[in-house]
Amino acid sequence: MVNMEVFSDPTIARHLLEAVIQLAERFKEERGRIPVFMEVCGSHTMAFAKSGIKTRLKDHVGLIAGPGCPVCVTDQKSIDAMIQLSEAPNRILCTFGDMMRVPGSKFTLMKAKTEGKDIRVVYSPLDSVKIAEENPDKEVIFLGIGFETTIPILALAIREAERKELNNFTIWMTTKLVEPVLRVLLDSGEVKIDGFLLPGHVSIVIGKQSFNFLAEEYETSGVITGFEPVQLLSSMYKLLELLLEKKIDIINDYTYVVKEQGNLVAQDFLKHYLEPHDEEWRGMSAIPKSGLVLKEKYAQFDAKKKFKVVIEEPRKTKCRCGEIIRGLITPEQCVLFNKGCTPTNPIGPCMVSTEGTCAAHYQYMREE
Amino acid sequence: MVQRISLAHGEGGELTHQLIQNVFIKSFGHPEHAQLDSAIVTCPTQTIAVSTDSYVVKPIFFPGGNIGKLAITGTVNDLAVSGAIPQVITAAFIIEEGFQLNELKKVVESMAAEAEIAKVKIIAGDTKVVEKGSVERLFINTTGIGEIRQEHRINPGAIQKGDCVIVSGTVGDHGIAILSARHEHGLFTDVESDCASLNHLIQELVEKIDGIRIMRDPTRGGLATTLVELCEDFHFTVELDEVSIPLRRDVQGACDILGFDPLYLANEGKVVMIVDSKNAHKVLGMMKGNVLGENATIIGHIASCDEQTGKLLLKTAMGTSRRLHRLAGMLLPRIC
Numbered sequence: 001m002v003n004m005e006v007f008s009d010p011t012i013a014r015h016l017l018e019a020v021i022q023l024a025e026r027f028k029e030e031r032g033r034i035p036v037f038m039e040v041c042g043s044h045t046m047a048f049a050k051s052g053i054k055t056r057l058k059d060h061v062g063l064i065a066g067p068g069c070p071v072c073v074t075d076q077k078s079i080d081a082m083i084q085l086s087e088a089p090n091r092i093l094c095t096f097g098d099m100m101r102v103p104g105s106k107f108t109l110m111k112a113k114t115e116g117k118d119i120r121v122v123y124s125p126l127d128s129v130k131i132a133e134e135n136p137d138k139e140v141i142f143l144g145i146g147f148e149t150t151i152p153i154l155a156l157a158i159r160e161a162e163r164k165e166l167n168n169f170t171i172w173m174t175t176k177l178v179e180p181v182l183r184v185l186l187d188s189g190e191v192k193i194d195g196f197l198l199p200g201h202v203s204i205v206i207g208k209q210s211f212n213f214l215a216e217e218y219e220t221s222g223v224i225t226g227f228e229p230v231q232l233l234s235s236m237y238k239l240l241e242l243l244l245e246k247k248i249d250i251i252n253d254y255t256y257v258v259k260e261q262g263n264l265v266a267q268d269f270l271k272h273y274l275e276p277h278d279e280e281w282r283g284m285s286a287i288p289k290s291g292l293v294l295k296e297k298y299a300q301f302d303a304k305k306k307f308k309v310v311i312e313e314p315r316k317t318k319c320r321c322g323e324i325i326r327g328l329i330t331p332e333q334c335v336l337f338n339k340g341c342t343p344t345n346p347i348g349p350c351m352v353s354t355e356g357t358c359a360a361h362y363q364y365m366r367e368e
Numbered sequence: 369m370v371q372r373i374s375l376a377h378g379e380g381g382e383l384t385h386q387l388i389q390n391v392f393i394k395s396f397g398h399p400e401h402a403q404l405d406s407a408i409v410t411c412p413t414q415t416i417a418v419s420t421d422s423y424v425v426k427p428i429f430f431p432g433g434n435i436g437k438l439a440i441t442g443t444v445n446d447l448a449v450s451g452a453i454p455q456v457i458t459a460a461f462i463i464e465e466g467f468q469l470n471e472l473k474k475v476v477e478s479m480a481a482e483a484e485i486a487k488v489k490i491i492a493g494d495t496k497v498v499e500k501g502s503v504e505r506l507f508i509n510t511t512g513i514g515e516i517r518q519e520h521r522i523n524p525g526a527i528q529k530g531d532c533v534i535v536s537g538t539v540g541d542h543g544i545a546i547l548s549a550r551h552e553h554g555l556f557t558d559v560e561s562d563c564a565s566l567n568h569l570i571q572e573l574v575e576k577i578d579g580i581r582i583m584r585d586p587t588r589g590g591l592a593t594t595l596v597e598l599c600e601d602f603h604f605t606v607e608l609d610e611v612s613i614p615l616r617r618d619v620q621g622a623c624d625i626l627g628f629d630p631l632y633l634a635n636e637g638k639v640v641m642i643v644d645s646k647n648a649h650k651v652l653g654m655m656k657g658n659v660l661g662e663n664a665t666i667i668g669h670i671a672s673c674d675e676q677t678g679k680l681l682l683k684t685a686m687g688t689s690r691r692l693h694r695l696a697g698m699l700l701p702r703i704c
Contacts, residue, residue, distance in 0.1 A: 010611050010685030017686060052684030097627075123553030123626070227624075229685065343696035354627045364690050 007228030016233035017056060023240035024060040035243060036062035036192060037236065038327055040178065041199035042069030042355025043227055049364035051229045061236065064191060064327040067181050067281070068199055069355035070146045071098045072325050072348075075280040076314035078174045079349065080104045082143045084309050085172065086112040086119055092135060093119045094128035095143040101343070101352040105315040125157035125171070132161065132169035141303045144171040149201040151175050151292055152266035155273040158294065158301050170303035173293050176279060178202050179210060180290035186218045191327045195239040196222035197232070200254045207262025208252040215248045223251045224258050273298055282349075283322015319348035324357050331361040338362060371469035378463070378497030387495060391473055395480035396459075396490040407491040409456055413515045417452035419443055420511040428475065428506055430549035432542075432560030433636075435508055436475035440482040440490075441565045441636060442587070443512040448567035449583040449639055451522040451574060452514025454486060460494040462507040475506065486565035488512065520574045524582040524602050524642075531581060531670040532648035533606055536569070536639045536655055537562065537663040538614045539591050543633025544622045553626060557618050564637035569658045577651055579644025586640050592631035592680065592692045594640060599678035606642075607681045607689065608668035631682075632695045642670065 006012065027035045039045055045065040048054040054063050067073050083104035086093050093109070100110045100121060113119040118138075122128050125142050132140035144154045154171055161169040178199065185191065198211055203224045214220045221242045225235035235253040242249055252258050270292060279291030294302045319341065320334040331337045331350070337358060341347040350356035377383045393399050401407035421442050428435040439459065447454040459479065463472065483490050545561040547553065566585070574580060582602070586594035591613070599606055615630055623630045637660060643651050648666055655661030671681065680692045 005617075008685075013685055014687065050684075052686035052688030052690060055688040055690065056686045123555070127552075127554070363693070363696075366691055 004228075007226065007230040009230060013051075013229040013233060016230060016237060017053065020057070020233055020236050020240065021060050023237060023244060024057070026244055027240060028060075030244070034060060034062055035194045035240065036064060037195050037197055037239060038064045038066045038191070038193045039197040040066040040068045040182070041202065042072070042353065042357075043201070044197060044199065044225070044232065045069070045357050046355055046360050046364075047227050047229070047232060049360035051232070053229060053232060055365060064193065065324070065357040065360070066196075066327060067185070067325040068147070068178070069325065069350065069353050069357065070150065070176060071102055071353040072321055072350045072356050073176055073181070073281050074145055074174055074349065075282045076105065077311055078280065080106070080311045080314055081309045082172055082174070083107065083109055083112065084311060085141055085143075085303070085307065086117045088307070090138055091118065092131055092138050092140045093117070093143065094122050094125075094131060094140060095119065096123075096145070097121045098353045098355070099143055099145065101346060102349045103346050103352070105312070125153050126160060129157050129160045129164070129166070129169055132166050133164060136168060138168060139307075140169050141307070142169075142171045144173045144175060147176050147178060147199075147202055148205045149199075151274070152205060152263070152269050155269040158273050158298060159269070161301055162298075167300065170301050170306050171294070172303035173291075174279070175291045175293075176281070177290050177292065178206070179213065180287050181281065181284070182214070184284065184287055185326060186220070193220065193327075194243055195220060197235055197239065198222045198224040198250075200224060200226045200258065203252070203254065203258040203262070205263050205266050208250060208258055208260050210262065211250045215250050219248050221248050221250065224254045226254045226257075283326060317347050321348035321350045321358070324350055331358040334358070338366065373463050373465065373467045373469060373472060373497055375465050375497050375499065378495060384495065391469075391476050392493055392495075395473075395476045396483070396493070397480075398489055398491055401491040407456070407458070409491065409513070411515075412455070413517060415516040415518070417447050417450045417514040417516055418511065419446040419450070419514075420509065421446060422507060422509040424504075424507050425546065426504060427549050428471075430561055431545050431558075433563040434475055434478050435506060436477075436479040437482045438561075438563050438636060439508040439510045440479050440486060440488070441563045443510040444486045444488060444565045444567050445585045445636075445639070447512050447514035448565075448570040449585050450514070451520060451583070452516050453571055454488045454512050454514045454567050456489045456491045457483065457510050457512045458492040459490055460496075460509040462496050462498060462503050462509075464503050464505050465497055465500045467505055472506070475508075482565060486567055522574070522580055522582055526644075527581045527602060527604055527642055527670060527673060529670050529673055530645050532643050532645050532666045533595070533608065533668040533670070534641045534643055534648060534651055534655070535586075535591065535614065535665060535667050536566070536661040537637070538616045538619065539586070539635055539638065540619045540623065540630035540633035541616060542636040543590070543628075543630075544619045546634075547622070547626070555622055555626065557622055559616065559618055559622070562635055562637035564660050566637065566639050566660060569655065569660050570639060572658075573651055573654055577647050577654065579647040580651065581642040581644065583639050583641045586635050586638055588634050589695050590630070590632040590634060591640060592629070593694050596680045596692060596694050598642070599680050601678075603675050603678045604673045605671045605675060605679050605681060606668050607671040607683055608692075610682050610684050612665055613667050614663045614665045631692065645669070
């Protein structure tokens with residue numbers, strides 16, 4: 001048993017925070033600048049902002065939010081296509097809550113729902129399989145966005161639909177993989193990163209070993225971490241230790257849930273139903289084999305094959321989400337932030353997703 | 369055979385009469401008020417407080433209560449936090465055709481029981497039955513009248529720097545209880561709604577302790593939204609201490625899973641007060657002596673007053689401070 005309360009204990013967190021600051025100051029003395037880390041996962045971005053760690057460390061450790069918010073990295077054309085799916089009659093669109101307020105070029109799913117379209121927020125894709133079973137005369141489409149954390153559940157939903165012989169259930173797949181995008185970021189050399197805080201939930205599925213390439217090929221360290229203040233600070237401490245000792249390594253600091261090999265059952269599910277595919281990323285164009293799609297054998301469950309959606313070229317805005325997810329700018333550097341773009345009137349997905357960097361800064365880091 | 373409400377129950381004829389006699393008056397009593405088209409009441413004081421609210425909670429039965437109990441506690445609490453002593457309540461029912469009669473009876477009996485606890489009389493009512501699909505099962509509106517005693521008027525004008533912010537117990541219980549009761553998002557918890565009439569607790573405090581500046585019940589929008597409104601309306605800045613805000617572990621856990629912030633979840637049996645710091649511990653002691661306030665805590669203080677725009681700040685466990693805003697849009701569960 002792991003005592004979860006320890007991880008949010010404010011006293012332990014405060015002590016760790018001071019310890020992190022001490023190491024960061026040593027780094028600063030040695031190198032003449034503060035260390036810069038990228039937290040890959042959007043939930044980490046939120047946790048850093050909400051807990052106050054990011055604000056408290058701003059003069060000691062640079063924290064750059066990476067491309068880890070599944071809604072934010074989805075390119076505008078895919079978002080427009082998903083929103084447009086709601087327009088045809090006799091459909092039930094099922095989605096994670098994050099998608100509801102994401103602005104399409106024309107409207108949001110929330111607006112479509114207000115106008116009477118049947119759009120349902122579910123917590124698990126399996127709920128949408130149940131909805132398909134209960135509504136045999138309607139087409140049920142699940143909007144399948146997500147990283148490795150979520151993709152196995154999408155595969156599981158396909159298995160359920162297959163088992164129940166449903167012919168009215170499909171998934172609109174626009175999934176993303178972590179490794180290819182990290183390679184693109186590192187290859188581009190656009191951002192200087194001293195180390196990575198690696199996504200805990202993704203690692204549960206793909207295993208610690210999947211991140212060894214960072215150390216072996218890019219000579220960059222990373223620490224896999226959880227989501228509570230004590231866990232985040234502990235991993236930062238370990239990353240700083242590696243830097244100060246001039247060692248390069250991938251450390252699993254979330255050992256009670258993350259295994260070396262990951263979740264083999266989940267990985268088997270992925271291999272069984274899905275295959276790699278070139279995916280479009282917001283602000284980055286297509287990255288080879290950076291997503292998974294349904295194999296031809298399961299085309300009957302593939303909404304992209306079953307339904308034709310005609311999309312126009314997306315509306316151009318001044319939104320700089322693309323640069324934000326690559327870690328090139330902070331939300332405050334976007335002219336729209338907190339002016340033309342707010343959670344109630346969003347221009348880009350980063351402002352409305354529960355893992356979006358702009359949302360994190362808007363909700364938790366504004367002082368005015 | 370299950371007895372159900374039909375459109376004829378709302379036609380004003382024999383079935384309506386039977387419904388009123390056998391369900392409403394049977395539970396609510398006070399038939400003397402049902403003889404005229406209005407209930408006639410005598411005002412005990414010159415100043416009264418009036419509050420109205422409609423209840424559309426889904427599901428209508430949930431752990432810790434139901435729509436009927438909530439329709440009483442909600443209006444009673446709105447009066448009580450305004451410094452009024454709730455006296456009488458009206459209740460209007462909008463019922464979907466086909467609603468089960470025994471469920472209606474259960475709801476009405478809960479209302480009567482809660483009115484008895486709160487010592488308010490339900491003196492007037494209305495029943496409408498609408499076609500299937502026009503409303504979802506049952507909606508209730510209640511309007512309450514409370515007596516304002518001059519000597520116990522609350523005084524927001526006296527708010528000053530250093531005043532304490534006290535909440536009467538754990539936050540977010542009702543929000544999570546309702547979410548679990550819907551069985552949506554695969555969420556199962558043992559959390560019960562906190563819905564309860566707070567008028568006796570509040571009346572005792574107001575009568576015995578000076579220095580209660582203002583009170584609110586943090587319902588929809590939660591503690592954060594309620595305090596943001598107070599800060600803006602009365603131009604002061606509150607600093608909350610994150611660590612001290614009372615929170616059930618299972619509510620925290622459910623919030624972590626769904627990506628919700630408990631400070632924005634509804635409460636239906638909690639009061640938040642701003643109190644002169646000299647008397648804060650007296651208030652706390654008296655609250656803790658009542659089962660409805662046993663987890664009462666001082667959660668913050670007034671950091672400054674007389675500002676053009678008041679704001680709500682949260683001091684985090686890390687020692688940083690961030691501003692809390694109104695809930696933006698709806699709470700929606702997250703992906704991962």
